[in-house]
Amino acid sequence: MMFQTNLRLLGWSVACALMVLASTADAQSYRGRRAGSVTARGSIADCNMAGTVFMEVGKNFGMVNGGRCVLNGSRFENSEPSGDMGPIVPLDGMDLRHSQWVAVDFLTPPSLRYANASQANFSAIHMDGEPVEMVDATGFIATKAKFHGAQMASWYVQGAAFDEADFSSALLTAWTTDAMSYEGLYDLAPESMRAVSAQSARFENCMLEECNLAGGNFTDATFLLTKFTDECIFNGANFTNAMFDQTDFLEASLSGSNMRDIRIDQCSFEDCNLTGAQLGSAMIRNTSFKGATMRGVSFDRALVDGVDFTGTDLSTCNLTGAVMKKLVGTPPALPQDYVIKTYQDENVDANGDTLRTNVYDIVISENRYNDGLREKKD
Secondary structure (H helix, E strand, O other): HHHHHHHOOOOOOOHHHHHHHHHHHHHHHEEEEEEEEOOOOOOOOEEOOOOOEEEOOOOOHHHHHHOOOOOOOEEOOOOOEOOOEEEEOOOOEEOOOEEEEHHHHHHHOOOOOOOOOOEEOOOEEEEEEEEEEEEEEOEEOOOOOOOOEEEEEEEEEEOOEEEOOEOOEEEEEEEEEEEEOOOOOOOOOHHHHHHOEEOEEEEEEEEOOOOOOOOEEEOOOEEEEEEEEOEEEOOOOEEEOOEEEOEEEEOOOOOEEEOOOEEEEEEEEEOEEEOOOEEEOEEEEEEEOOOOOOOOOOOOOOOEEOOOOOOOOOOOEEEOOEEEEEOOOOOEOOOOOEEEEEEEEEEEEEOOOEEEEEEEEEEEOOOOOOOOOOEOOO
């Protein structure tokens, strides 16, 4: 009897131990699948292919899918598979989360269509020292990804998400969401999902050339020491609550863009098209709008200080509640119920000398009716 009892207890103990081991192995196997490689015992195997030269898409390449893979310093010289534009590195739809691609040489361009690369690192990627070009990044998810010093040209980014991404010292040339640019190259994203998103993204010391990201969402984004050149197009883009600091837009088109609550300091919008732009409640300091097209721009309740409007026409702009002071340069044409008030602004330099600068304010005419109508005519 005693022997049977002990045997029964031993059986229960063995069964419990097997259940615990099975549960642990299953949990490890799940984590392993997430990391992209699992051993027979369910532990996570390393996916470190740093420095690898890929001549073909073989068995090892499949380890990339699953995230957390390290490919720093690798080189892709694939001749297969081949897309409509020639050989590609097929990363379409892959799980590339947390993966590392630092300084990868894409002699063969990647295809990133609908891949998920959240928190991945693409810093310093290039194509034999030149920009990585002709990339289908439609629907590409790169939330919180890093692109420090990356060189990228002709990226097709309809529906792509770069929210909270970091583009410090990056070069972006001919990035586009324009449907006509897609013709004959890549399939379009669904019509309601074609705008690029870069909410809270950081662009520091960047260069954007010939980009067409009309309708993009750049809410809360930061642009510092960045240049937009060669007639970039951001018509209808959303820059609400963004920050522009020491950033230059050269002949860019920002028609119909939403810049409400934006902060602009020491920037240039010279010769830009700002037709219909919304700058309500914006804070704009020491910035140049020389020669810009300003038709229908709203400065509703904006604070504008030390700005240069030389060569512009503000006669069709909404200046309701705006504070526009210490403006420099040649005064612009104004709405009929506003006037120019000129004076000298005095500042003391480091040597103790007093510097006097001719400035002006834009103020409501004191002669207009109290009910808001224009000046009374004699």
